[in-house]
Amino acid sequence: MAPILQVNRLAVAFKMRSGTTHAVNGIDYTLHRGETLGVVGESGCGKTVSTLAILKLISMPPGEITDGRAIYDGKVDLLSLPIKKLRPYRGREIAVIFQDPMTAFNQVMTIGDQMIEGHMEHFKSSRKEALKEAERLMELTGIPSPRIRLKDYPTQFSGGMRQRALIAMALMCEPSILIADEPTTALDVTIQSQIIDLMKDIKTRLGTSIIWVSHDLGVVAGISDTVQVMYAGTIVEKARVDDLYYKPLHPYTHGLLSSLPSSDDDKTKRLSSIGGYPPILTQKLSGCPFAPRCGSASERCFATVPPLITHDKNHSVACFYA
Amino acid sequence: MIKIIALRVFMHSIKERRAMNKKNILLEVQDLHVYFPVRRGIIFKKVVAEIKAVDGVSFAVAKGETVGLVGESGCGKTTTGRAILKLVESTKGNIKYNGEELSGYSQKEMLPLRHKMQMVFQDPYASLNPRMSVVDIVTSALIEHKLITRNQRQTKATELLEMVGLDPRYMNRFPHEFSGGQRQRIGIARALALNPQLLICDEPIAALDVSIQAQILNLFKDLQEQLSLSYIFITHDLSVVRHVSDHILVMYLGKIVESGDRKMLFKNPLHPYTRVLLSSVPKPDPVYERNRKRIELTGEVPSPLNKPKGCSFSTRCPNALPICSEHVPETVKINESQAVACHLYANG
Numbered sequence: 315m316a317p318i319l320q321v322n323r324l325a326v327a328f329k330m331r332s333g334t335t336h337a338v339n340g341i342d343y344t345l346h347r348g349e350t351l352g353v354v355g356e357s358g359c360g361k362t363v364s365t366l367a368i369l370k371l372i373s374m375p376p377g378e379i380t381d382g383r384a385i386y387d388g389k390v391d392l393l394s395l396p397i398k399k400l401r402p403y404r405g406r407e408i409a410v411i412f413q414d415p416m417t418a419f420n421q422v423m424t425i426g427d428q429m430i431e432g433h434m435e436h437f438k439s440s441r442k443e444a445l446k447e448a449e450r451l452m453e454l455t456g457i458p459s460p461r462i463r464l465k466d467y468p469t470q471f472s473g474g475m476r477q478r479a480l481i482a483m484a485l486m487c488e489p490s491i492l493i494a495d496e497p498t499t500a501l502d503v504t505i506q507s508q509i510i511d512l513m514k515d516i517k518t519r520l521g522t523s524i525i526w527v528s529h530d531l532g533v534v535a536g537i538s539d540t541v542q543v544m545y546a547g548t549i550v551e552k553a554r555v556d557d558l559y560y561k562p563l564h565p566y567t568h569g570l571l572s573s574l575p576s577s578d579d580d581k582t583k584r585l586s587s588i589g590g591y592p593p594i595l596t597q598k599l600s601g602c603p604f605a606p607r608c609g610s611a612s613e614r615c616f617a618t619v620p621p622l623i624t625h626d627k628n629h630s631v632a633c634f635y636a
Numbered sequence: 637m638i639k640i641i642a643l644r645v646f647m648h649s650i651k652e653r654r655a656m657n658k659k660n661i662l663l664e665v666q667d668l669h670v671y672f673p674v675r676r677g678i679i680f681k682k683v684v685a686e687i688k689a690v691d692g693v694s695f696a697v698a699k700g701e702t703v704g705l706v707g708e709s710g711c712g713k714t715t716t717g718r719a720i721l722k723l724v725e726s727t728k729g730n731i732k733y734n735g736e737e738l739s740g741y742s743q744k745e746m747l748p749l750r751h752k753m754q755m756v757f758q759d760p761y762a763s764l765n766p767r768m769s770v771v772d773i774v775t776s777a778l779i780e781h782k783l784i785t786r787n788q789r790q791t792k793a794t795e796l797l798e799m800v801g802l803d804p805r806y807m808n809r810f811p812h813e814f815s816g817g818q819r820q821r822i823g824i825a826r827a828l829a830l831n832p833q834l835l836i837c838d839e840p841i842a843a844l845d846v847s848i849q850a851q852i853l854n855l856f857k858d859l860q861e862q863l864s865l866s867y868i869f870i871t872h873d874l875s876v877v878r879h880v881s882d883h884i885l886v887m888y889l890g891k892i893v894e895s896g897d898r899k900m901l902f903k904n905p906l907h908p909y910t911r912v913l914l915s916s917v918p919k920p921d922p923v924y925e926r927n928r929k930r931i932e933l934t935g936e937v938p939s940p941l942n943k944p945k946g947c948s949f950s951t952r953c954p955n956a957l958p959i960c961s962e963h964v965p966e967t968v969k970i971n972e973s974q975a976v977a978c979h980l981y982a983n984g
Contacts, residue, residue, distance in 0.1 A: 356845035356846060357816075472936050473709075474936055475936070502708035502709055502937075503708065503872070504708065504912060504913065504916050504933050505708075505936065506916065506918070507915075507916035507918070507930050508933070510918070511930070529845065529846065531846065531920040532917070532919050532920045533918045535918065535919065535920050535922045535924075536918050536922070536925035536926075536928075555922045556922050556923065559920060559922050560922075570846055571920060573846060573847055573849070573850035574875065575850075575876060575878065575879035576875075584854050584857060585853055585854055585879070586850065587847065587848075587850035587851040588847040588850070588851075591815050591817065591818070591848070592815075592847075
């Protein structure tokens, strides 16, 4: 069976008067059925853009998908479709859970009205049917007394409850893929762990494939099957979750993991940090983007972009010295 | 019975104070309350309710020590930090800095003390004036306090920027020309300008990327060694607080529910809330994550407008007893370094 999503050579640029930012530089990735793919990286590395671009959910202009294909279910290339033809896929086949539950809802519509919009549009269902489905999903996502809360406005929900409602809304049309863009970043840790457990539960019950975008290496470790690490608009490493955390091959992944404070270090210990700052992406890459911050970079690293090469057991890395 | 406990607590507090005096206390906060009135109406603005943001918080900071203040959003950790600097007015309680009582001070009387206590803010994008160059940002306080003349600005700025690891050649640039981590360094340089003894750091690394967070944490550590600074480190991130703190205070709904030195608190958390917090922190360890047993916590933090009767955690506590929803638990000292406010430990 074909993978549910196959992305090839995806490149996204933001063309502005001040110059062009190459946010995503020709990346390939695959999402298998029932898999959770974690996408990690620091701000500006292109992790969000590389996933939202599949549904053309980036502002265009200034954004532009300059190259690439995104084959959904082995059948259709989403990137070649005009927006009008893409609409049946948005929310229906691929749904998005946005980062900030405070701003993702329309403040002047009730939660219920927002939840049923997509269902009525895609399934041509009646308001009553859609509301029934909304109620069922709010119950599934752990919102108490869903029938009453459907009539509430977003401001009447707490942060955690809004995130649950957002997940329920994303599930309304039984999508095959859920794109979760930093879904727990705005939440407190105790609420975060509730939401993670909820997502795991949904995955086992509904078999949804998930792309989980996050900067939090701890959260990604808990939820992903496969993890890809992004840096400067490229994928620098991709592996099964255990391989990536226990046997990182790319110096950047290694640096990220060892810069986290661990439970057993004592107070006098300094953290090992990655020196320098991430590059500004106004120029096309002419070498390994991490080379200026890398301890073991050689002349070759500055001259040629290292390709993403698959080593054993689906462990891919873009580094000449891995 | 209650008398005996009260007596014991009293004796303890005397002993504690003696011990603390030996440790050279810099800042002492006693029974701090900050209430925000909720007003209704147009003309009379009647106070209809009070948000009890900070509700009886006591702690002390010794010289050269780092005290970590952890808790979830809305627990009053930031308000506590701000009340110490009188950036918000406290409703009740005492704040002593080097033995000097600050609570009755006007803003004018606070001025000389502002040399001694400075703040590092969370958001390096919002806390720097975009119209001021770096040299102006880091030296404006010095000029305001007439500690340097305008001609000395360059020299002083060079010194400060070097201290925080920024190239002094950039001092004529503006904040937007710097990355988040660099901006936070500017914010730290500004806080250090007056040569303070105490820095109150309010989520100083929350807005930064992981690889930059480690750089800034190391900078805090180096500065503490060089300048023997004391820190109050306010954060929601438990792994960060464990890394930097000597002593940790866990807050929930305006109260300190548990305090302890970093080793004990993480090895042997006592309060059910501390345990829940520790069990919910995700670790970058897939096997640990797969096998983890989270302590299930139902519901959400109650509103500080309408706190539950008794222990404020009782509505969500997995170990709640009938007494918990009746009486507010006293803070009891369990061992040398740990104290907890929970009925489960009320009888020693």
